[in-house]
Amino acid sequence: MATLELQGLAKSFDKTAVLHRIDVSLQDGEMLAIVGASGCGKSTLLRLVAGLEQPSAGRILLAGRDIIRLDPAARDIAMVFQNYALYPHMSVFDNMAYGLRIRGLSKAEIGRRVQVAADMLGLDALLARKPRQLSGGQRQRVAMGRAIVREPQLFLFDEPLSNLDAKLRVQMRAEIRRIQRNLGVTSLYVTHDQTEAMTLGDKLLVLNEGRPAQFAAPMEVFARPADTYVAAFIGAPAMNFLPATMGEGGVVATLADGARLVLTDGARPGLAGRKATIGIRPEHLVLAGKGGGDAGGFATTLDLAVELIEPLGSETLVHGMLMLDGTSLTLVARLPGGPPSLTDGRLRLGVPAAELHVFDGETGKRVEVG
Amino acid sequence: MKNRPDYVAHACLLLGVVLFALPVWLVFAGSTQDSNAIERGEISLMPHLGGLGIYPDVLLHGSMGSAPVWHMLMVSFGMAMAIAVGKIVISVLSAYAVVFFRFPFRRTAFWVIFITLMLPPEVRIIPTYAVMSQMHLINTFPGMTVPLIASATATLLFRQVFAAVPDELVEAARMDGAGPLRFLWDILLPVSAANIAALFVILFVYGWNQYLWPLLVATTPGLDTIVIGIVKMIGVETQTQWNAVMATAVLALLPPVVVVVAMQRWFIAGLTEGDK
Numbered sequence: 001m002a003t004l005e006l007q008g009l010a011k012s013f014d015k016t017a018v019l020h021r022i023d024v025s026l027q028d029g030e031m032l033a034i035v036g037a038s039g040c041g042k043s044t045l046l047r048l049v050a051g052l053e054q055p056s057a058g059r060i061l062l063a064g065r066d067i068i069r070l071d072p073a074a075r076d077i078a079m080v081f082q083n084y085a086l087y088p089h090m091s092v093f094d095n096m097a098y099g100l101r102i103r104g105l106s107k108a109e110i111g112r113r114v115q116v117a118a119d120m121l122g123l124d125a126l127l128a129r130k131p132r133q134l135s136g137g138q139r140q141r142v143a144m145g146r147a148i149v150r151e152p153q154l155f156l157f158d159e160p161l162s163n164l165d166a167k168l169r170v171q172m173r174a175e176i177r178r179i180q181r182n183l184g185v186t187s188l189y190v191t192h193d194q195t196e197a198m199t200l201g202d203k204l205l206v207l208n209e210g211r212p213a214q215f216a217a218p219m220e221v222f223a224r225p226a227d228t229y230v231a232a233f234i235g236a237p238a239m240n241f242l243p244a245t246m247g248e249g250g251v252v253a254t255l256a257d258g259a260r261l262v263l264t265d266g267a268r269p270g271l272a273g274r275k276a277t278i279g280i281r282p283e284h285l286v287l288a289g290k291g292g293g294d295a296g297g298f299a300t301t302l303d304l305a306v307e308l309i310e311p312l313g314s315e316t317l318v319h320g321m322l323m324l325d326g327t328s329l330t331l332v333a334r335l336p337g338g339p340p341s342l343t344d345g346r347l348r349l350g351v352p353a354a355e356l357h358v359f360d361g362e363t364g365k366r367v368e369v370g
Numbered sequence: 371m372k373n374r375p376d377y378v379a380h381a382c383l384l385l386g387v388v389l390f391a392l393p394v395w396l397v398f399a400g401s402t403q404d405s406n407a408i409e410r411g412e413i414s415l416m417p418h419l420g421g422l423g424i425y426p427d428v429l430l431h432g433s434m435g436s437a438p439v440w441h442m443l444m445v446s447f448g449m450a451m452a453i454a455v456g457k458i459v460i461s462v463l464s465a466y467a468v469v470f471f472r473f474p475f476r477r478t479a480f481w482v483i484f485i486t487l488m489l490p491p492e493v494r495i496i497p498t499y500a501v502m503s504q505m506h507l508i509n510t511f512p513g514m515t516v517p518l519i520a521s522a523t524a525t526l527l528f529r530q531v532f533a534a535v536p537d538e539l540v541e542a543a544r545m546d547g548a549g550p551l552r553f554l555w556d557i558l559l560p561v562s563a564a565n566i567a568a569l570f571v572i573l574f575v576y577g578w579n580q581y582l583w584p585l586l587v588a589t590t591p592g593l594d595t596i597v598i599g600i601v602k603m604i605g606v607e608t609q610t611q612w613n614a615v616m617a618t619a620v621l622a623l624l625p626p627v628v629v630v631v632a633m634q635r636w637f638i639a640g641l642t643e644g645d646k
């Protein structure tokens with residue numbers, strides 16, 4: 001049971017900087033989900049914490065103690081690897097017991113811990129099997145079990161579910177969360193699946209090419225993404241972006257086709273007269289009445305040339321093109337219910353003023369009211 | 371496809387079997403027959419069961435003043451084992467160092483090992499003899515085996531095998547607290563067991579068949595290997611006891627065959643199994 005603090009953690013391989021100044025602090029028992037595109041340094045971050053790699057700068061405090069100089073085995077950290085990394089020649093029992101034997105635990109204690117973990121994970125009947133006699137999901141459980149029996153201060157998960165099929169992934173996701181909660185072990189969980197990140201994490205760290213783009217609670221990241229990268233990454237389908245120009249006073253954004261969006265939630269004086277990016281999530285777009293105009297409390301309405309309709313049962317995804325002054329923009333809307341009826345292959349969508357996100361057109365950073 | 375036997379293929383295979391088995395059978399049949407008849411070329415394909423007594427004879431007493439065959443078999447077995455085990459131990463350790471550790475001149479070390487591939491015992495036989503002589507190892511068991519143990523082939527093979535071990539497995543063991551030697555013993559060797567077994571078979575046969583080096587370095591009859599013993603039984607001036615020579619040849623075949631058959635399952639797994 002421990003707090004974890006990463007202070008200015010950085011890593012370069014030779015001359016290439018892979019991680020830049022990561023600051024994170026976690027309370028005892030919290031789970032941090034780390035997301036980002038492939039190659040952004042998620043695994044590297046875990047490996048730094050595990051001690052498999054030495055950082056170029058920064059500190060790692062586990063339970064208030066700087067562990068940078070400690071060997072991986074001395075750090076009291078257990079890791080679940082993406083490919084499970086089970087010892088192929090050992091039985092399930094031995095796979096879990098190996099680390100405990102090396103640590104010199106008594107036979108009775110090893111047996112007890114393995115039994116507890118096996119019960120927790122439903123591995124009881126499989127203890128004598130070799131890894132190759134197990135299904136992918138069972139191997140995944142053994143890898144979890146190997147971490148659990150160590151009773152460490154910190155769990156590290158590196159995309160543990162990425163080799164499982166979709167259904168099993170959802171099931172294991174819930175199970176990991178339940179087990180982690182019950183054990184109360186502080187955890188880092190790397191994934192590139194934003195659903196996993198949203199549901200698993202108490203906190204969310206979004207990495208963008210080795211830089212921390214945002215570190216906050218998942219709902220906070222969803223509701224107030226720090227920049228366009230985070231906004232596009234969190235939420236599926238991804239947020240729509242509309243290029244615009246801010247008027248004087250930073251209250252009215254003008255799209256390229258001349259449509260005006262009034263930011264009813266407040267002015268962004270910092271952006272006045274500059275380029276802005278307006279973000280709107282697909283699920284926030286709503287069907288506008290046939291009437292047209294700015295009716296119905298929308299900031300504006302958009303005339304979408306529909307290209308593809310994907311009915312998902314309880315909701316429908318509408319993909320379309322938006323012509324803005326010669327340039328075309330793809331847009332996705334997520335509408336409740338079945339497919340909407342089109343007129344001439346077009347659909348009028350309203351943009352509710354309350355759901356707009358405003359980003360700086362140049363830096364991509366979120367711009368708040370005031 | 372019609373479901374009938376492929377006669378051509380079967381005929382080819384049968385021919386192959388006959389081609390390989392006939393000489394061996396001939397030797398076995400000959401070993402039970404009269405030496406003079408063999409000398410005259412009157413060798414029959416049918417073994418004479420009454421002549422089987424030659425086997426205990428050569429086993430216990432040898433022929434033409436050679437050491438008893440059981441003793442020569444022991445020497446050969448000892449040499450083949452020492453070479454096979456020695457080579458495996460040395461090359462596992464050197465490959466382990468080259469693959470898993472970062473140390474200065476690691477590449478150089480690897481290339482030096484690699485270059486020895488071009489220097490098999492036959493090429494360096496005179497300098498090797500000189501070294502053995504200075505170390506007073508002529509006519510000793512270590513003198514027969516040690517120069518044949520140093521080898522790059524096995525090191526290269528293990529380098530490939532070890533390089534294929536996933537990094538994550540190594541890291542999992544590190545996090546479990548396994549030190550280098552423990553990792554080698556608990557994880558790496560068991561994981562490579564099939565390859566080790568396959569290599570053992572090949573090296574055992576290689577060691578068993580050694581001729582030139584033992585001929586040179588071991589001149590006392592007590593250190594005669596079975597291969598050398600057979601040659602010594604073929605007298606130049608005196609009458610050769612051909613049935614005894616053939617019986618010895620049959621006996622010399624048996625240990626390698628036993629090793630190959632006993633390790634067959636592993637052997638094939640090691641040669642065919644790509645990744646584990």
Ligand SMILES: Nc1ncnc2c1ncn2[C@@H]1O[C@H](COP(=O)(O)OP(=O)(O)OP(=O)(O)O)[C@@H](O)[C@H]1O
Nearest residue numbers: 013014018036037038039040041042043044045192
């Ligand atoms: N040992 C290394 N030497 C040099 N570069 C490395 C090394 N390990 C990782 N990198 C580089 O660091 C970057 C981040 O790698 P990392 O494995 O952390 O990515 P990741 O976010 O885990 O990606 P993925 O989602 O694909 O697993 C990559 O560009 C990679 O090429």
Ligand SMILES: [Mg+2]
Nearest residue numbers: 042043044158
């Ligand atoms: Mg990774």
